[in-house]
Amino acid sequence: MPAPNEYFNTPLSRVAVGNTSEFSQPGAIKAAVAEFISTLIFVFAGSGSGIAYNKVTGNAPTSPGGLIAASVAHAFGLFVAVAISANISGGHVNPAVTFGLFVGGNITLFRGILYIIAQLLGSAVACLLLAFTTSSWAIPAFSLSDGVSIWPAFVFEIVMTFGLVYTVYATAVDPKKGEIGIIAPIAIGFIVGANILAGGAFTGASMNPAVAFGPALISFTWTNHWIYWAGPIVGGGLAGIVYEVFFVSHSSYEPVQEF
Template identity: 70%
Template sequence: MPINQIAVGRYQDEVTHPGALKAALAEFISTLIFVFAGQGSGMAYSKLTDGGASTIDSLIAASLAHGFALFVAVSVGANISGGHVNPAVTFGAFLGGNISLLRGILYWIAQLLGSVVACLLLKFATHGMTTSGFALSSGVTVWNGFVFEIVMTFGLVYTVYATALDPKNGSLGTIAPLAIGLIVAANILVGGAFSGASMNPAVAFGPAVVSWSWESHWVYWAGPLIGGGLAGIVYELFFISGNTHEQLPTTDY
């Protein structure tokens, strides 16, 4: 059971240890890279269209920007921190016993700070343009958005487990950053027109702080954390813990 693997961790090893601090710095930088590119793509579209309404073009642009940026952000942080870049991923990894509570909290702080700094840099570089906070589309209730965020984040964290955290992943580990970026890009094409497709509390937190807009903000915390936590528990319980399945040779698929 995953619950047996959950660990709090030791303060000296998980918070003040140089390795832990380096990992937190890597999460800060990776999240900054991701949010700067993702949030910046929306601001660039707004500038090019003089604040025009969102269209399918803007949705595709956001999907590509977030997918490519996350691919890079995960890749550059993978060998240092694991490349979580998302509190929901960290939470799912914690519930699956893959990271301690104290290390997870350290990652959360770094991820949230990285998002806030990215949005501050964008605001400064664009001469005060608004960093748009996540918001539900017209006609979409908070419960609609809540379900969207749960399902999309479940898919994201499930992909993280299958390609990056599963000890049987074999050669699949080499494409983990690409797979993670692609599932986020695909989810934005699905949920972007409804909830904004955050799937990441840090991504929603930075713009909310800088623009000081908190409407329905709880959706972008509760949804991703529930979805990410469920994915971690389900994958660890059914596909890792006590599993004796042998991976097929790569020549078989």
């Protein structure tokens, strides 16, 4: 009879804290720089598309055309951002992805903190560049649409981020992914684009605390900002636990610390 943990793994038991020496390891520093650059590229393209759409049409980013533009820009931008950093850092580009991989035992706490700092800095620099290059055009900060209350928005962000991190696990982390790993960046980009079409008119569809942080910092708009942290972190953590418990066999699997 198979051992009980062959069917139900306990990823939280494999969580690794690591140590502060990771902050100075050349490999970790290179990975953090890759996360910084990838997040900068992604946020510059995503937030920039909202500014450009507003300038060209005069319509809000949450209009039908604005949602399509945001969906396409974020899907393409994330596809590239993940692809260019996948072989260096794992291509997280998102604190919620980093947290989801941490609770699954695929990255240490200290390396995860290093990644998240790099992601937040990348988002902030991207928005600073947008503020400089677009002059008087405001950086669109994430906010709830009229009629959308806090708790439904919170659940919306949880569900959307769950789908994103689950996709990351299925296409990039699972040791049995095989050739499907080749399409991981595009699959990850597509789920973000699809979720923007689903939730953009309600919460803005962040799914990514770093994406929300940069615009909030530059525009100094913090209303309900906690939703764009708590929702994605909860959704990402749940996805990591669910995938590791039900679908990853640890009898022949060692955590990949680069993720």
